[in-house]
Amino acid sequence: MKVLVSVKRVVDYNVKVRVNADNSGVDLSNAKMSMNPFCEIAVEEAIRLKEKGIANEVVVVSVGPKAAQDTLRTALALGADRGILVETEEQVESLGVAKVLQKVVQEEQPGLVILGKQAIDSDNNQTGQMLAALTGMGQGTFASEVLVDGESVAVTREIDGGLQTVSLKLPAIVTTDLRLNEPRYASLPNIMKAKKKPLETKTPESLGVDVKPRVKVLKVEAPEARKAGVQVNSVAELVGKLKAEAGVI
Amino acid sequence: MSILVIAEHNNVELKDATRNVVAAAQAIGAEVDVLVAGFSCSDVAEAAAKLTGVRNIILAESKAYEHQLAENISALLLEVAKDYSHILAASSTMGKNLLPRVAAALDVAQISDIISVESPDTFKRPIYAGNAIATVQSAEPVNVITVRTTAFDAVSTTGAAQIIKVFNDIDCGLSAFVSDQLVESERPELGSANIVVSGGRGMGSGENFSILESLADKMGAAVGASRAAVDSGFVPNDMQVGQTGKIVAPDLYIAAGISGAIQHLAGMKDSKYIVAINNDPEAPIFQVADFGLVADLFEAIPELEAAV
Numbered sequence: 001m002k003v004l005v006s007v008k009r010v011v012d013y014n015v016k017v018r019v020n021a022d023n024s025g026v027d028l029s030n031a032k033m034s035m036n037p038f039c040e041i042a043v044e045e046a047i048r049l050k051e052k053g054i055a056n057e058v059v060v061v062s063v064g065p066k067a068a069q070d071t072l073r074t075a076l077a078l079g080a081d082r083g084i085l086v087e088t089e090e091q092v093e094s095l096g097v098a099k100v101l102q103k104v105v106q107e108e109q110p111g112l113v114i115l116g117k118q119a120i121d122s123d124n125n126q127t128g129q130m131l132a133a134l135t136g137m138g139q140g141t142f143a144s145e146v147l148v149d150g151e152s153v154a155v156t157r158e159i160d161g162g163l164q165t166v167s168l169k170l171p172a173i174v175t176t177d178l179r180l181n182e183p184r185y186a187s188l189p190n191i192m193k194a195k196k197k198p199l200e201t202k203t204p205e206s207l208g209v210d211v212k213p214r215v216k217v218l219k220v221e222a223p224e225a226r227k228a229g230v231q232v233n234s235v236a237e238l239v240g241k242l243k244a245e246a247g248v249i
Numbered sequence: 250m251s252i253l254v255i256a257e258h259n260n261v262e263l264k265d266a267t268r269n270v271v272a273a274a275q276a277i278g279a280e281v282d283v284l285v286a287g288f289s290c291s292d293v294a295e296a297a298a299k300l301t302g303v304r305n306i307i308l309a310e311s312k313a314y315e316h317q318l319a320e321n322i323s324a325l326l327l328e329v330a331k332d333y334s335h336i337l338a339a340s341s342t343m344g345k346n347l348l349p350r351v352a353a354a355l356d357v358a359q360i361s362d363i364i365s366v367e368s369p370d371t372f373k374r375p376i377y378a379g380n381a382i383a384t385v386q387s388a389e390p391v392n393v394i395t396v397r398t399t400a401f402d403a404v405s406t407t408g409a410a411q412i413i414k415v416f417n418d419i420d421c422g423l424s425a426f427v428s429d430q431l432v433e434s435e436r437p438e439l440g441s442a443n444i445v446v447s448g449g450r451g452m453g454s455g456e457n458f459s460i461l462e463s464l465a466d467k468m469g470a471a472v473g474a475s476r477a478a479v480d481s482g483f484v485p486n487d488m489q490v491g492q493t494g495k496i497v498a499p500d501l502y503i504a505a506g507i508s509g510a511i512q513h514l515a516g517m518k519d520s521k522y523i524v525a526i527n528n529d530p531e532a533p534i535f536q537v538a539d540f541g542l543v544a545d546l547f548e549a550i551p552e553l554e555a556a557v
């Protein structure tokens with residue numbers, strides 16, 4: 001079975017972003033960029049499926065600027081076999097990404113597609129579900145366990161009330177949650193080897209997909225800052241303040 | 250312009266989140282219907298009919314909808330939601346799972362996790378773990394939206410909407426429910442509790458969470474956790490508060506043994522009052538706390554329980 005994994009290049013999760021002075025967006029100049037953490041978990045899961053002999057090829061795809069090549073190389077260093085960059089300078093929305101991925105799915109015919117549940121920049125949590133709709137496949141979102149069994153896959157999902165397990169007909173779409181696995185680090189020899197793995201470049205146009213944004217960002221602002229608090233020296237003082245000042249207990 | 254709200258429920262009870270989503274819908278326009286899709290869920294429809302200001306309840310009962318499988322419910326929505334200008338659901342795991350599938354099938358963008366309605370096509374939503382707030386305008390013929398429930402005050406229950414049954418029963422055959430492992434709790438729901446007491450890695454173990462639970466019970470509070478506490482297996486996943494867990498905004502949030510990572514703050518920094526209890530005076534959680542107590546939580550929490 002072939003497994004297709006999509007990865008996104010995003011600002012590193014340790015960076016606290018700031019809004020631009022002109023309120024047009026956030027300032028990412030000089031910010032450290034990394035693979036979206038949920039995509040790392042997706043790559044890891046695919047590699048484990050290959051190590052278990054369930055997958056025979058892991059293909060990674062990214063939709064983004066030229067620099068997203070680095071993100072694909074990281075995935076190749078972790079153990080993916082081949083990469084596809086769908087290059088565009090446009091800020092592609094989830095629907096656009098899902099449409100591009102739909103074309104890649106048509107070309108590659110994977111048995112399973114694994115995506116991160118959400119990108120930590122736009123925080124949308126949409127692409128996997130949209131891809132499932134466009135390809136007419138079942139979806140196992142927010143996965144904490146994925147068990148492939150012949151023609152189907154059992155996916156345990158992290159839901160608000162606890163866990164839910166669903167069975168999906170293959171091919172299917174899975175999106176990862178935090179507890180699915182702990183991603184490995186790439187070793188130096190594997191980073192060197194990854195440089196020789198195939199990486200193909202396409203464009204949304206060459207795939208016949210219109211990725212123009214549908215939603216206009218009118219402005220981006222900093223959230224309201226919380227006013228500075230106080231240090232209390234004892235539990236008694238804390239309780240006093242909660243009763244008298246805050247009135248919450 | 251009419252708006253369809255997808256009810257959040259478990260076939261027995263209507264979840265509070267639906268009341269907040271109806272409030273968001275009413276900030277958009279007056280004609281609000283609620284879809285109750287499930288199995289043997291007429292009690293839920295009755296409860297939804299009482300939501301103030303709702304026009305009609307659309308009730309679709311079928312085995313295919315019992316477990317809210319997105320494949321089947323999105324197919325139902327494509328049938329029943331044709332005439333609506335807006336489709337709204339809570340930014341819960343149900344809403345997040347379902348609505349993007351509906352949006353893509355309609356070939357429209359989705360707007361996730363709105364925190365305010367500026368006009369019927371313009372909304373505010375947090376991005377980058379809440380470190381920026383974007384104002385976005387949609388030009389889509391149908392607006393598919395998930396709602397951050399803590400940002401809208403729940404509607405009351407003085408209504409008497411009409412219940413309209415639809416007899417449509419679509420099983421796409423793509424997915425099947427296998428099992429649930431639901432966490433039973435007598436405590437208030439995390440997302441709507443007035444007080445939340447949360448523990449982090451500093452709790453040290455699952456057993457130690459009992460001191461937080463005991464405090465929570467005395468205060469009538471819900472219990473939450475950081476990702477580290479969930480990843481370490483101290484508590485189940487449904488307790489995670491944060492960017493990629495649950496969003497809470499209670500009157501009082503007490504964080505014990507939580508350092509205050511951006512991803513955790515994203516889930517609780519809209520709380521009215523924040524108390525931090527941490528033995529590291531440099532912990533970033535103190536920067537957002539209204540009241541900070543530098544102390545060992547194993548001493549402070551029982552002392553707090555005795556004092557409230």
Ligand SMILES: Cc1cc2nc3c(=O)[nH]c(=O)nc-3n(C[C@H](O)[C@H](O)[C@H](O)COP(=O)(O)OP(=O)(O)OC[C@H]3O[C@@H](n4cnc5c(N)ncnc54)[C@H](O)[C@@H]3O)c2cc1C
Nearest residue numbers: 449450451475476477491492493494506508513528529546
């Ligand atoms: C993609 C992604 C998504 C994430 N999503 C979330 C999310 O939704 N929610 C979330 O919470 N995190 C999330 N995280 C994780 C986040 O970055 C932090 O790692 C996590 O919040 C840390 O949890 P913690 O504060 O409990 O642990 P730590 O950072 O280890 O802090 C433990 C704290 O306990 C204190 N402590 C220890 N012992 C005691 C004691 N006896 N008394 C008092 N204080 C004590 C320590 O001083 C320390 O400050 C995410 C991370 C990533 C990469």
